[in-house]
Amino acid sequence: xxxxxxxxxxxxxxxxxxxxxxxxxxxxxxxxxxxxxxxxxxxxxxxxxxxxxxxxxxxxxxxxxxxxxxxxxxxxxxxxxxxxxxxxxxxxxxxxxxxxxxxxxxxxxxxxxxxxxxxxxx
Amino acid sequence: xxxxxxxxxxxxxxxxxxxxxxxxxxxxxxxxxxxxxxxxxxxxxxxxxxxxxxxxxxxxxxxxxxxxxxxxxxxxxxxxxxxxxxxxxxxxxxxxxxxxxxxxxxxx
Numbered sequence: 001x002x003x004x005x006x007x008x009x010x011x012x013x014x015x016x017x018x019x020x021x022x023x024x025x026x027x028x029x030x031x032x033x034x035x036x037x038x039x040x041x042x043x044x045x046x047x048x049x050x051x052x053x054x055x056x057x058x059x060x061x062x063x064x065x066x067x068x069x070x071x072x073x074x075x076x077x078x079x080x081x082x083x084x085x086x087x088x089x090x091x092x093x094x095x096x097x098x099x100x101x102x103x104x105x106x107x108x109x110x111x112x113x114x115x116x117x118x119x120x121x122x
Numbered sequence: 123x124x125x126x127x128x129x130x131x132x133x134x135x136x137x138x139x140x141x142x143x144x145x146x147x148x149x150x151x152x153x154x155x156x157x158x159x160x161x162x163x164x165x166x167x168x169x170x171x172x173x174x175x176x177x178x179x180x181x182x183x184x185x186x187x188x189x190x191x192x193x194x195x196x197x198x199x200x201x202x203x204x205x206x207x208x209x210x211x212x213x214x215x216x217x218x219x220x221x222x223x224x225x226x227x228x229x230x
Contacts, residue, residue, distance in 0.1 A: 037167075045159075045167065045210055045221040061218035062123075095166055100178070106214050108157035110178055112166035 002026040004034075004096050004113035011119045012086050019082035020116045022096030029077035030054040033099040035109060036070060036081045040092045050105065051079060059105065086120045093117050124149050124213050126222035134230040141198040143225050145211035150191045152215030158187055158196045161224075162207045170209075171196060201227070 007021040022034065035050035049060040053072040060070070072079045079096055094116050097109035125148040135141050145156070154174040159167040169178040171187035174194060184199040198205055206229050211222040 044224045045161075045212070047212070047219040047221060059217065063218070097166075100169065100172055106153075106155055106219075108155075108169055108172040108178075108212065108214055109159075109167075110169045110172075112168070115166055 006113040006116045009117040022079045031102045034079045037095045128222035132226045143196040145194040147192040151213045155215035
């Protein structure tokens with residue numbers, strides 16, 4: 001079964017760092033772009049960026065460039081989303097998702113993780 | 123950046139009715155690279171349609187997508203109880219990829 005399994009919910013204070021993960025299984029992890037999508041409480045979906053695990057080629061939305069870092073470790077089939085200094089406005093559900101077709105960077109997301117809730121509060 | 127507009131924000135239907143949802147783009151979507159997703163409360167989105175009109179694996183044929191350029195439509199031919207949810211369109215033909223703000227399909 002093709003699946004993405006994300007790390008568990010996090011509660012952090014403003015200014016703290018955080019790295020959440022997304023582990024793929026059931027397919028060739030290195031050959032499909034993986035992306036991250038933010039959903040703030042009660043709001044819609046926002047495309048953050050994507051990474052190609054084989055060579056770590058990364059594309060960011062301008063809205064998130066410099067605010068987060070997307071990375072991947074192909075040896076353990078895991079993608080990451082990290083913050084160096086969290087803000088209260090980072091409170092949201094974060095989903096990882098896989099592109100529908102292999103190797104193309106322009107694609108829809110067909111496989112989604114279950115989501116990781118990040119809460120930032122003092 | 124391409125802005126996708128889904129209006130209205132909420133549509134009300136009875137089970138068995140036909141639903142038509144709209145997604146308008148501020149610029150032409152390259153290669154009609156447009157997708158539709160369904161999201162139910164507490165769950166991750168699910169891909170319904172990609173490339174404007176191709177149904178994703180396992181999606182019932184009551185869901186269909188159409189359109190090109192700047193105007194796209196998702197049609198649910200006959201609403202089942204499990205179809206009441208929020209629907210999002212997404213363009214992935216240009217950077218940055220963007221989502222519409224969503225249309226909630228509720229029970230009348």
